[in-house]
Amino acid sequence: MASKPLICRRCIRKLDPRLIPKRLYHEQWIQHKTFADIEWTNRAAEIAQGRRKSMLEIFEERGYVHQIAGGRDELDQLLNNKRVAAYVGVDPTAPSLHVGHLIPFMAIFHMYLHGYGAVTLLGGATAQVGDPTGRTSEREQLDNVERKNNISFMHQQLGAIWQSVERLAVKYGYQKHRYWKRALLNNNVWLNKVPAHEMMKLMGTGLRMGSLSSRDSVKNRMESKDGMSLAEFCYPMFQAWDWWHMYQSIGVQIQIGGADQFGNIITGIEGVKHVAKNHPHQDVRIPPETENWQPMGFTVPLLTTSSGEKFGKSAGNAVWLNREMTTPFDLYAYFLATSDVDVEKYLKLFTFMPMESITDLMALHTPTPEKRLAQHRLAHEFLELAHGPIIAQETADEHTNRAASRREISLSAAMAQVTPTAQHEKPISWSLNKNAPRAMAKNTHAETQEITLDLLSTMTYPALLHHVGLVASRSEGQRLVNNQGAYVAWYKSELDDNLQWRAIRTTKAGSPVKPVVWNGPDSKMGLLIVRVGKWNVKMIRVTREDPSAMTIVDGGLDAEEGQDVGANGTADPTDTIETEKKLNAFSREV
Numbered sequence: 001m002a003s004k005p006l007i008c009r010r011c012i013r014k015l016d017p018r019l020i021p022k023r024l025y026h027e028q029w030i031q032h033k034t035f036a037d038i039e040w041t042n043r044a045a046e047i048a049q050g051r052r053k054s055m056l057e058i059f060e061e062r063g064y065v066h067q068i069a070g071g072r073d074e075l076d077q078l079l080n081n082k083r084v085a086a087y088v089g090v091d092p093t094a095p096s097l098h099v100g101h102l103i104p105f106m107a108i109f110h111m112y113l114h115g116y117g118a119v120t121l122l123g124g125a126t127a128q129v130g131d132p133t134g135r136t137s138e139r140e141q142l143d144n145v146e147r148k149n150n151i152s153f154m155h156q157q158l159g160a161i162w163q164s165v166e167r168l169a170v171k172y173g174y175q176k177h178r179y180w181k182r183a184l185l186n187n188n189v190w191l192n193k194v195p196a197h198e199m200m201k202l203m204g205t206g207l208r209m210g211s212l213s214s215r216d217s218v219k220n221r222m223e224s225k226d227g228m229s230l231a232e233f234c235y236p237m238f239q240a241w242d243w244w245h246m247y248q249s250i251g252v253q254i255q256i257g258g259a260d261q262f263g264n265i266i267t268g269i270e271g272v273k274h275v276a277k278n279h280p281h282q283d284v285r286i287p288p289e290t291e292n293w294q295p296m297g298f299t300v301p302l303l304t305t306s307s308g309e310k311f312g313k314s315a316g317n318a319v320w321l322n323r324e325m326t327t328p329f330d331l332y333a334y335f336l337a338t339s340d341v342d343v344e345k346y347l348k349l350f351t352f353m354p355m356e357s358i359t360d361l362m363a364l365h366t367p368t369p370e371k372r373l374a375q376h377r378l379a380h381e382f383l384e385l386a387h388g389p390i391i392a393q394e395t396a397d398e399h400t401n402r403a404a405s406r407r408e409i410s411l412s413a414a415m416a417q418v419t420p421t422a423q424h425e426k427p428i429s430w431s432l433n434k435n436a437p438r439a440m441a442k443n444t445h446a447e448t449q450e451i452t453l454d455l456l457s458t459m460t461y462p463a464l465l466h467h468v469g470l471v472a473s474r475s476e477g478q479r480l481v482n483n484q485g486a487y488v489a490w491y492k493s494e495l496d497d498n499l500q501w502r503a504i505r506t507t508k509a510g511s512p513v514k515p516v517v518w519n520g521p522d523s524k525m526g527l528l529i530v531r532v533g534k535w536n537v538k539m540i541r542v543t544r545e546d547p548s549a550m551t552i553v554d555g556g557l558d559a560e561e562g563q564d565v566g567a568n569g570t571a572d573p574t575d576t577i578e579t580e581k582k583l584n585a586f587s588r589e590v
């Protein structure tokens with residue numbers, strides 16, 4: 001019998017590396033691990049020498065730490081000495097995360113960027129029980145379809161956010177290490193399988209009724225008429241079981257949660273410690289001499305409105321990350337409206353911008369707060385995280401252009417664009433929506449004309465429509481008004497920046513034209529916007545002095561299905577938003 005040919009490992013690998021995959025992987029893994037361990041030890045030394053900030057210091061300076069469960073120094077030590085993993089959980093009781101949820105998630109993302117393991121957990125199973133924390137009544141049971149729907153929406157959303165984190169990590173110069181670990185898990189994977197008696201035996205025996213029932217939410221509910229179900233009472237144990245499961249399987253030693261989660265985190269610590277110390281299997285049980293084995297956690301501050309109200313679904317004022325629920329435009333607007341007092345705090349909480357960049361930005365922002373530099377940056381960064389860079393940029397542009405169309409700024413901007421010298425020369429592009437190119441092609445030249453306020457004040461609406469060329473004669477103008485087919489744009493109030501369309505009523509037709517929007521009370525320039533039919537719009541520049549100064553820009557926003565006129569002569573209110581959007585969009589080009 002021929003003897004077995006001898007061949008060395010290197011040669012086998014050259015022939016076909018798959019022949020020794022395990023070994024190959026193992027070697028590589030050991031290499032990475034050794035490298036990662038050395039790196040971690042060096043890092044800990046740098047922190048100890050004060051040459052580098054610790055993770056906890058980073059959290060603290062960015063404002064993520066509200067309450068620590070387990071002692072500040074202990075948490076600091078743990079984070080410095082061990083590349084632990086941490087998790088944040090969310091119950092999919094709605095199809096989307098809201099802005100408030102993002103604070104603990106941001107903390108976990110920062111950990112990921114600093115080399116720790118990071119787990120975002122969807123509570124597919126816990127959502128069925130319902131966290132009683134902070135609730136005055138039992139959560140209504142979601143039906144299965146809704147629950148699954150929520151899970152898949154949130155799963156998708158968290159997946160997309162993780163992608164954004166990866167992108168933003170590159171943007172902010174974080175070097176991705178092979179040891180970076182992240183996961184998006186659903187607790188229905190294990191909670192749906194664990195036998196009730198096992199959970200009770202292993203963990204239930206370690207949780208004390210006294211501490212569980214001392215919670216405010218439990219006390220309040222027990223005193224209430226409806227009381228509290230056993231399932232809800234046991235909720236903290238289910239959450240603690242999640243932690244235990246991830247603790248022993250993937251080394252999740254830290255839990256981060258919203259401000260209301262402190263009690264659940266404390267129960268989790270008790271539960272995990274109990275199972276870890278008393279597990280019947282020797283391999284699972286943590287030997288007493290083990291260092292740095294204790295689970296710890298902290299809560300982040302609660303996001304409140306400027307008047308101190310809690311934000312969220314139950315409070316009914318949530319700002320969602322789902323584009324169908326809160327448009328990117330409104331999400332941006334939400335951050336744009338951040339007060340100057342809060343903006344720095346939010347930049348630290350909701351962005352990955354380095355602290356020095358935030359300080360520089362604030363130095364730029366503070367002398368001219370009216371430019372809202374910091375708020376725009378905040379909104380842009382947040383949208384990049386929630387919706388990606390393209391939508392973030394588009395929304396930022398939309399806002400900038402919309403701001404340019406507001407009274408103070410808009411009129412001068414409009415005037416600059418449609419000066420009489422630009423007559424028949426200046427291409428004006430209208431960008432309304434996907435159908436805009438057609439409208440654009442038709443309107444590559446602005447039509448301009450000139451008149452004054454004096455003249456305008458002597459004009460009736462049909463005369464105006466005729467004068468600006470929207471109709472062929474005054475009587476045609478009158479007919480159109482009678483048929484409620486002519487509109488003026490107006491602001492509902494001084495404080496409201498949204499333009500609204502009003503049908504010109506027959507009773508008003510004979511009175512002088514009014515709704516000129518002035519560029520400030522003493523301004524010499526004003527703007528009047530009229531529309532005929534669906535999309536035939538004219539913006540008219542009005543001046544208070546020069547009799548020949550009236551400029552008309554032909555909108556010609558036709559070729560689109562649009563607004564119907566309601567029976568009462570005003571525009572159908574359901575179309576107002578649509579119309580406003582278009583108007584906002586169209587004024588951006590002016």
Ligand SMILES: N[C@@H](Cc1ccc(O)cc1)C(=O)O
Pocket residue numbers: 088089090091121122123126131187238239240242243258261264
């Ligand atoms: N109870 C948490 C969500 C959560 C669920 C499961 C966990 O393991 C952790 C957290 C909340 O309502 O915000």
